[in-house]
Amino acid sequence: QIQLAESGGGLAQTGGSLRLSCAASGRSFSDYTLGWFRQAPGKEREFVAAISRSGSSTKYADSVQGRFTASRDNAKNTVYLQMNSLEPTDTAVYYCAGETYLELDATVVVPVVWTYWGQGTQVTVSS
Secondary structure (H helix, E strand, O other), X not given: OOOEEEEOOEEEEOOOOEEEEEEEXXXXXXXXXXXXXXXXXXXXXXXXXXXXXXXXXXXXXXXXXXXXXXXXXXXXXXEEEEEOOOOHHHOEEEEEEEEEOOOOOHHHHXXXXXXXXXXXXXXXXXX
C-alpha cells in the first residue's frame, strides 16, 4: 500500500501564499490519482483539487479555481498544492488523498472513493 505525508502548512495573511507538499512511499506513485481535501472545525471534509496520474489533467473546487494549482513530480513521488491569494475561509486542515487509477470525473469530490489519506497539515489564514 501507499503512505502519504503532508507538509508545508502554516500561517499566512490574507492575500498571501503557501505551498503544500505530499510525499508518498513506494515505487508505484504514478499509478495513483492524487487529490487534496480540507476540513474546518465543525465542517464536513470538502474537495479542493485532484490531479491525474500523469499530471496532465486537474480538477478544482469552484471556491479555489484560479487561486490554487495542483502539480506532481512522479520522479520525486510528490504532489503539490500551490495556494495563492489566500482568504480566511481557506483556513482548515488540508489532507492529501490517493487512489489507484481513479478517473478525473465528478466522483473525485466524494471522500469515500479515496482509499489512502495523509495525516493532514494545518493552514491558517488571518486578516
